[in-house]
Amino acid sequence: MLQLENVSAGYGRAQVLREVSFAAKPGEILCLAGRNGAGKTTTVQAIMGLLPLMGGSVTWKQIVLSDLPPHQVPRAGIGYVPQGRRLFGDLTVGQNLDIGRFTNGKDLHALDDVLELFPRLRERYTQRANTLSGGEQQMLAMGRAMCLRPSVLLLDEPTEGLQPSMITAIRDATAQMRDRGVAVVLVEQRLDAIAALADQVALLENGRLRAVLTREEVAVDPQKLAHLLGV
Amino acid sequence: MDFGPYLMLATLEGAVTAAVLALTASGLALVFGVMRVVNVAHGEFFMLGAVLAWWVTQMLGGSAVMGFVIALCVVPVLVGCLAALTDMVILKRISYDPERTIVATIGILYIFQQVTLMTYGPDARPVAPPFNTRIALPWIDFVDGRLSLYWPWGLSITSYKLAVIASAGVILLALWLVMTRSKLGLMMRATEQDRDMALAFGIPVEKVYAFVFGLGAALAALAAVLIVPIQQAHYLMGGDPLLLSFIVVIIGGLGSLPGAVLAALLIGLSDGIISVFFSPTLAKILATLLVAFVLVFRPHGLFGVRRG
Ligand SMILES: Nc1ncnc2c1ncn2[C@@H]1O[C@H](COP(=O)(O)OP(=O)(O)O)[C@@H](O)[C@H]1O
Numbered sequence: 001m002l003q004l005e006n007v008s009a010g011y012g013r014a015q016v017l018r019e020v021s022f023a024a025k026p027g028e029i030l031c032l033a034g035r036n037g038a039g040k041t042t043t044v045q046a047i048m049g050l051l052p053l054m055g056g057s058v059t060w061k062q063i064v065l066s067d068l069p070p071h072q073v074p075r076a077g078i079g080y081v082p083q084g085r086r087l088f089g090d091l092t093v094g095q096n097l098d099i100g101r102f103t104n105g106k107d108l109h110a111l112d113d114v115l116e117l118f119p120r121l122r123e124r125y126t127q128r129a130n131t132l133s134g135g136e137q138q139m140l141a142m143g144r145a146m147c148l149r150p151s152v153l154l155l156d157e158p159t160e161g162l163q164p165s166m167i168t169a170i171r172d173a174t175a176q177m178r179d180r181g182v183a184v185v186l187v188e189q190r191l192d193a194i195a196a197l198a199d200q201v202a203l204l205e206n207g208r209l210r211a212v213l214t215r216e217e218v219a220v221d222p223q224k225l226a227h228l229l230g231v
Numbered sequence: 232m233d234f235g236p237y238l239m240l241a242t243l244e245g246a247v248t249a250a251v252l253a254l255t256a257s258g259l260a261l262v263f264g265v266m267r268v269v270n271v272a273h274g275e276f277f278m279l280g281a282v283l284a285w286w287v288t289q290m291l292g293g294s295a296v297m298g299f300v301i302a303l304c305v306v307p308v309l310v311g312c313l314a315a316l317t318d319m320v321i322l323k324r325i326s327y328d329p330e331r332t333i334v335a336t337i338g339i340l341y342i343f344q345q346v347t348l349m350t351y352g353p354d355a356r357p358v359a360p361p362f363n364t365r366i367a368l369p370w371i372d373f374v375d376g377r378l379s380l381y382w383p384w385g386l387s388i389t390s391y392k393l394a395v396i397a398s399a400g401v402i403l404l405a406l407w408l409v410m411t412r413s414k415l416g417l418m419m420r421a422t423e424q425d426r427d428m429a430l431a432f433g434i435p436v437e438k439v440y441a442f443v444f445g446l447g448a449a450l451a452a453l454a455a456v457l458i459v460p461i462q463q464a465h466y467l468m469g470g471d472p473l474l475l476s477f478i479v480v481i482i483g484g485l486g487s488l489p490g491a492v493l494a495a496l497l498i499g500l501s502d503g504i505i506s507v508f509f510s511p512t513l514a515k516i517l518a519t520l521l522v523a524f525v526l527v528f529r530p531h532g533l534f535g536v537r538r539g
């Protein structure tokens with residue numbers, strides 16, 4: 001399990017997250033929901049070790065991720081698809097995927113799997129990442145993280161600003177990762193996506209955990225989630 | 232001498248300047264590009280390269296060729312390691328904060344300069360070139376309606392200067408191959424583009440920084456070892472290469488390696504040509520004016536790209 005216990009974090013001296021706790025299980029999708037500015041991206045960055053914690057801890061299996069230097073976090077099997085994609089824009093598609101494979105140089109199949117899942121990336125293999133369309137860039141961001149063969153996958157609003165066909169492709173890939181036993185943390189705002197994918201929903205509000213709902217609770221009372229999300 | 236041969240001579244002299252400048256400025260551009268650090272001490276790594284080359288050739292004695300080749304291999308590594316250590320002990324401690332790194336590297340500049348003065352002394356000392364044959368160069372001219380080859384009096388260059396130009400070309404090519412074709416180059420470029428994402432994919436950014444700072448210094452040291460048989464080693468010799476490297480990096484586009492090389496060619500060649508035909512002072516004035524124009528009209532450099 002990926003376990004957050006009383007995680008507090010922020011930028012410089014400004015605290016954003018206050019004692020957030022939740023757990024994501026292998027083979028399940030935990031949706032992290034909340035309005036803009038609620039602290040979703042901050043939470044994901046804190047898990048990656050990109051923000052120093054002001055308190056609490058993040059653990060995956062027996063490994064205390066929050067004690068590791070940031071570059072060791074992906075080596076523990078944590079894959080990251082950041083908000084806004086943040087590709088290495090001057091590098092080619094192939095080089096971006098190579099960087100995803102740095103931590104598992106021995107696994108030669110990871111790249112084949114990604115190119116099979118997103119054939120578009122094979123066509124664009126030698127093209128620079130910043131010449132791709134938005135949807136292709138998102139596939140590359142996803143593929144880059146999948147090349148790492150993650151056991152935990154953090155996806156920060158992966159379908160933001162995409163056209164419907166691309167949204168489907170990304171959601172299918174997300175579901176596929178879950179089916180392979182990956183613990184998925186998906187930052188998502190859309191109710192339909194949450195209803196379709198979430199095994200658990202963790203709701204953030206002003207940097208605090210407002211509620212954790214199970215799949216059943218969401219199914220029984222969709223209005224409750226809508227109300228909590230303020231939509 | 233006629234105008235043609237004279238121009239060729241000036242171009243060759245300029246090419247030597249350009250070659251050494253391209254190496255030195257590439258080091259500065261690399262450090263600025265990847266680390267966003269303005270390394271004011273860059274010229275001191277150049278100076279240390281020259282001074283250590285003198286030490287190594289003195290200590291070894293023996294043949295000039297042996298001593299020089301060993302200096303060429305060992306000195307850049309020594310200077311690179313010293314720079315990497317400086318990065319880890321000083322720059323890392325101040326988290327690469329832009330303002331504090333400038334102050335820190337000014338401090339490093341004085342430390343290296345004064346330690347060199349205390350140990351090596353105030354004298355300029357020569358290093359013997361490994362070979363130095365004077366090669367007369369031919370010129371083509373029309374005589375009685377057909378082309379003919381002749382050797383104008385005074386049109387010559389030493390074999391060593393040609394070797395400097397060639398070596399710089401080879402080293403820059405190697406640098407380009409490392410940056411574009413190797414895993415190490417990929418790590419450096421990824422770190423340059425997005426430090427946090429590099430970390431998120433397991434790239435040890437702190438080690439990359441130490442390596443890049445070392446590599447930048449090693450390039451300056453290499454340039455210095457190449458030029459010291461022509462120029463002599465002196466504890467204050469770091470000032471000019473620093474200034475010229477800054478000019479080149481600004482004209483080439485901050486942090487851009489190809490830009491730095493092109494700008495070094497532009498500055499080096501025009502310096503050589505203008506110095507020969509007019510005066511060295513005019514060459515410096517024009518270079519400074521060019522920088523001013525670039526800063527006003529193309530702040531991203533002549534060859535640089537705007538960063539998103
Ligand atoms: N780099 C930053 N520096 C300072 N404050 C930030 C920074 N990034 C985000 N914040 C603040 O942290 C809060 C949470 O932001 P974020 O985690 O990005 O929200 P979300 O992803 O849920 O929309 C916001 O109030 C935002 O203003």
Ligand SMILES: [Mg+2]
Pocket residue numbers: 040041042083
């Ligand atoms: Mg966000």
